Amino acid sequence: MFIKEITFECYKNTQYAAVEKAINNYFDMLRYNGQILGREFPIAMFEAWFVSSLVCPEENSLNDIFNSPQVKQALQGLTEAGLLSPKIKNIAEDLNSLCCAEKFQPSWQLLYTTFLDTCSPLRCGESLAPIPLYRTPEAISNGDRKAILKWQEEWINCDELQMNGSAVSSVALKEIGEIGSRLFYRGTNLCERIEEITKVPTYYYLYRVAGNSLIAEQERKCPACGGDWKLAAPLFDIFDFKCEPCKLLSNISWDFKK
Numbered sequence: 551m552f553i554k555e556i557t558f559e560c561y562k563n564t565q566y567a568a569v570e571k572a573i574n575n576y577f578d579m580l581r582y583n584g585q586i587l588g589r590e591f592p593i594a595m596f597e598a599w600f601v602s603s604l605v606c607p608e609e610n611s612l613n614d615i616f617n618s619p620q621v622k623q624a625l626q627g628l629t630e631a632g633l634l635s636p637k638i639k640n641i642a643e644d645l646n647s648l649c650c651a652e653k654f655q656p657s658w659q660l661l662y663t664t665f666l667d668t669c670s671p672l673r674c675g676e677s678l679a680p681i682p683l684y685r686t687p688e689a690i691s692n693g694d695r696k697a698i699l700k701w702q703e704e705w706i707n708c709d710e711l712q713m714n715g716s717a718v719s720s721v722a723l724k725e726i727g728e729i730g731s732r733l734f735y736r737g738t739n740l741c742e743r744i745e746e747i748t749k750v751p752t753y754y755y756l757y758r759v760a761g762n763s764l765i766a767e768q769e770r771k772c773p774a775c776g777g778d779w780k781l782a783a784p785l786f787d788i789f790d791f792k793c794e795p796c797k798l799l800s801n802i803s804w805d806f807k808k
């Protein structure tokens with residue numbers, strides 16, 4: 551991932567509120583297209599210009615060729631608010647985040663996230679490295695990739711709720727771990743859509759915790775087809791199960807995993 555500094559300069563007298571709105575809208579649209587990562591973007595205010603730092607998946611993530619219709623419209627909004635085209639400066643590579651996948655068309659891929667992630671939940675099946683969302687040959691829905699990010703946000707919210715043992719932890723756990731949940735339905739629909747446009751088999755991950763014993767966990771069958779899905783060896787130290795016909799992945803309950 552790469553850190554960028556972005557500067558917005560006023561070309562005419564303008565209202566602070568209009569500028570703030572236009573810049574934040576531009577950042578939201580970039581985020582919903584996967585071109586910038588994270589959710590908080592402090593904006594430093596100077597006399598007639600504004601500066602912010604952004605994290606991008608690739609060095610060229612902010613290249614115009616990746617812009618969604620919404621990003622293009624947001625750029626127009628900057629002009630209307632009295633700002634010149636943003637100036638972008640490369641700062642450095644980010645030590646704190648994962649490197650992008652080397653291949654954007656691997657032999658298989660998966661939708662996978664954890665509560666710590668800010669990176670793309672579309673991961674290369676060969677390396678588990680994130681694939682930038684704007685790299686899909688077409689938008690996912692309504693012109694950009696927002697639907698995937700909304701799925702990811704909700705997945706992370708559920709994971710945090712179940713980890714904290716909150717009052718709604720069993721509902722949250724169902725959402726991320728069971729077929730038939732709303733999040734499963736949305737996630738597997740996204741996988742189908744991504745597979746259709748990328749032509750790469752796209753798997754969905756089912757989280758697993760609790761259970762009765764290690765043996766019972768090892769004998770667990772695919773919840774969708776009831777078939778054997780245990781892998782000979784764990785994949786990336788996370789996945790113990792993979793059902794090819796159902797395109798599902800899961801793990802031996804984290805309570806029993808060594």
Ligand SMILES: [Zn+2]
Pocket residue numbers: 772773774775776777779793794795796797798
């Ligand atoms: Zn299955």
